[in-house]
Amino acid sequence: MSGTASAALAGGAAATTPTARPFSQRMVPYLYVLPAVAFVGLFLLYPMVVTLWQSFTSFDGITDPVFNGLDNYVELFADPNFLLSLRNTLIWTVASVIFPVTLGLVFALAINGIRGSGFFKTSVYLPATISAAAVGILFTFVFDPGNGVINAFLEAVGLGALKQRWLFESPLNTFAMIGAYTWQQTGLNMMLFLVGLQGLPTEPLEAAKLDGCSPWRLTRQIVIPMLAPYIVIATLLAVVNGFKVFDLIWVMTQGGPSRSSETLAVTMYREAFILFRLGYSAAIAVIISIAAIAFSYFYMRSVVRQETQI
């Protein structure tokens, strides 16, 4: 805080000097900033602008892109593959809030402050330390219809009738993958809620307990409302991430069978790098971006609000 204040003061003083300083000296700060700007500009900003332009063209990667206005966008909303992918993406977005965030909250409330909570915390967070691709590979074996542990377990407890070809039927495969995703993401949400629980003020809790409030009522009527800002942040973060999920699906089903489990990120990849409809694919990328930026905006807004409150 004082740093920014004195920086502003110093900046005000410096504003009068640049003309007095020689050109070579005035260029010094740019030398420090230039390398980072060059990397970001060449590898991130330039491709971004080109993608936006290409989304208004017909482009196969070999001949030059041909401008075709909004044709790609119009075509998308009549394309059954895209509409199915959009539906799956919405399922993913909603489910990634419902399962990992809710479970994360339940786990955090369950293990907060109990004996051995450090061990429980580490164990549940462990899957979040390995990559989505690795989780996808491992759970392909877990869901294997022949010797996977899920079917083996169902068989063992006498529910053999419930055995499924988990990753080969739509929409079952989307829900199976959401299961794997939940296994990975719950720990992250739990950590967030544990941070929130650590920061709760003690007075209202003590007062409620003195009034003879039961643990259940305490949790439901006092702790959870006080955690509300964290619930908002976890939810928005889950939406941002669930909307963009790619690695897990690509590894587990590649969006199949016959494109039935694709999300927008997978459809974009397939259209570009397998079907080479690059302009069409760029339009999907733009649609993903618009949605992601909208979600990120709300996320950042609530994070900033939360920080200013603290």
Added chain:
Amino acid sequence: MSAAAMAGDRPRVGREVAFIGALALTVFWLLPLVLLAMNASKTPEEFLLTSGLEPPTTFNLFDNVARAWAKGLSSGMVNSLIYGAVGSVGAVLLSALAAYGIVRLRIPRGLFWFLLIYSGTVFPFQMYLIPLFNLYLDTGMYDTRFGMIAFYIAICIPFCTFVLRGFFLTVPWQIQEAAALDGASSWRTFWSIMMPLAKAPLILLILIQFTWIWNDLLFGLVLTKSNDVRPIMVALAGMKGVYGATDGPSVIAATLVGSAPTLLLFLALQRYFVRGLTLGLGK
């Protein structure tokens, strides 16, 4: 504080129930990993013929890892080690330079330069893929280690600059003024004063970015094709596609080995990671 107080007031029986419940939950949560590790030591034949719940009759884990090692696990791990190390350190260095230039050297319109760099993290990755792929084909960077390192540096810069800008704003100005009075150049001030001060955030950032690069699948998929360049996650996904049906144990073993570095990194540095968690949320 409040947490301990809450639990402390629970009745004794309630506390035992909570403990046993949490233990059951944890066992259930880790069960897939345990069962997979068990299956990773079966022979391929035994794996195909037995159910996933049956323990192996022989111990073949090392044979399975050795087969996977020869089929791309080793090259994937070596590549990702290079990308993770060079990419994270390179990005953190360039970001530190930029943050120093913006905050401490008061580049004119500093906020503009910061937002220009930071805007690289606003858009989803899909926005980069197609032009990047074409750029890499046109310039000969496609399927080269150099190309992968350059890209990983670029993608890590916005977030690192964001964090280091925040850090440099908190460094007292007297330190820099004293250095200037002693006649230290901007470079010397950066290298001998600012960088040592920033050690903690620098190390944390290197760890976060190393993990990110190690876990990346998408850019490896788009920008590489040969074994010698593929990062680890692309190698594992490729192995699953080719050998998943015939040699399950070696694919599972390879995935566990390939995931071990980030997992061990987390276990070793847990305390710092949890602190960095709130920091890394935007990524």
